[in-house]
Amino acid sequence: MKIDVVTVFPEYLAPLDLSLIGRARRRGLLDLTVHDLRRWTHDVHHSVDGAPAGGGAGMVMKPQPWGECLDELVFDAGEARPHLLVTSPAGRPFTQETAHELAAEPWLMFACGRYEGIDQRVVDYAAERMPVTEVSIGDYVLFGGEVAVLAITEAVTRLVPGVLGNAASLDDESHNAGLLEAPSYTRPAEWRGHEIPPVLLSGDHGKVERWRRDQALLRTATARPDLLERLDPGSLDKRDRLL
Numbered sequence: 001m002k003i004d005v006v007t008v009f010p011e012y013l014a015p016l017d018l019s020l021i022g023r024a025r026r027r028g029l030l031d032l033t034v035h036d037l038r039r040w041t042h043d044v045h046h047s048v049d050g051a052p053a054g055g056g057a058g059m060v061m062k063p064q065p066w067g068e069c070l071d072e073l074v075f076d077a078g079e080a081r082p083h084l085l086v087t088s089p090a091g092r093p094f095t096q097e098t099a100h101e102l103a104a105e106p107w108l109m110f111a112c113g114r115y116e117g118i119d120q121r122v123v124d125y126a127a128e129r130m131p132v133t134e135v136s137i138g139d140y141v142l143f144g145g146e147v148a149v150l151a152i153t154e155a156v157t158r159l160v161p162g163v164l165g166n167a168a169s170l171d172d173e174s175h176n177a178g179l180l181e182a183p184s185y186t187r188p189a190e191w192r193g194h195e196i197p198p199v200l201l202s203g204d205h206g207k208v209e210r211w212r213r214d215q216a217l218l219r220t221a222t223a224r225p226d227l228l229e230r231l232d233p234g235s236l237d238k239r240d241r242l243l
């Protein structure tokens with residue numbers, strides 16, 4: 001998978017050099033490049049923003065640097081086109097389902113805005129030439145798009161084959177699709193007066209699986225009853241319904 005990230009704070013994306021994503025990059029599983037948008041400015045101050053048309057608070061990112069960035073990274077680089085992801089508080093909510101959709105794409109490009117966002121014409125112009133999705137990681141307003149890109153990049157790249165060493169972790173997620181995960185424990189068996197639930201030390205895999213399913217249902221009913229509403233009724237067995 002090829003990923004390009006365009007930002008005025010490339011150092012904000014330094015965590016992408018670490019851990020499993022860093023290892024996947026070094027192994028050639030991810031071709032990830034972070035670009036400084038100021039590379040496509042030409043004034044002495046490398047300015048990337050302007051006063052909002054029609055007035056209002058803050059500043060807006062001007063279109064010219066973004067246009068020249070797209071020229072160099074996309075239009076002048078060949079026929080292929082990325083899926084452009086523009087993070088925004090007003091975007092489509094990013095979910096695990098979105099992560100799976102994006103993990104299947106060959107080329108993603110993230111546009112990290114700052115200030116009050118990017119001139120809308122950049123999004124409209126790009127959408128005439130490639131798939132563009134405005135995406136939000138939650139109903140709160142960040143200073144800019146970089147944190148959202150870090151979150152999305154982690155969620156997507158852990159689904160790319162070979163990136164997450166122990167593929168079993170992904171299987172569990174698919175098993176409990178739609179529910180929150182059950183609580184996890186590791187040794188010691190007793191810690192500051194708190195014990196590991198005995199069933200998990202019983203060696204009875206059937207009982208353990210059943211206990212984890214029950215816990216996932218109870219946790220979901222408590223923290224995210226909305227997810228239960230959306231569950232396919234066929235995925236709940238008779239016992240599940242009794243909980």
Ligand SMILES: Nc1cc(-c2ccc3ccn(Cc4ccc(CN5CCCCC5)cc4)c3c2)n[nH]1
Pocket residue numbers: 087088089112113114115116117118135136137138139140141142143144145146148
């Ligand atoms: N999930 C999520 C993604 C982002 C995100 C992503 C990208 C950028 C680029 C800039 N900002 C900051 C910003 C954006 C918009 C406003 C204007 N808006 C007016 C009406 C009320 C809400 C705010 C203010 C500041 C960004 C914020 N935040 N949260």
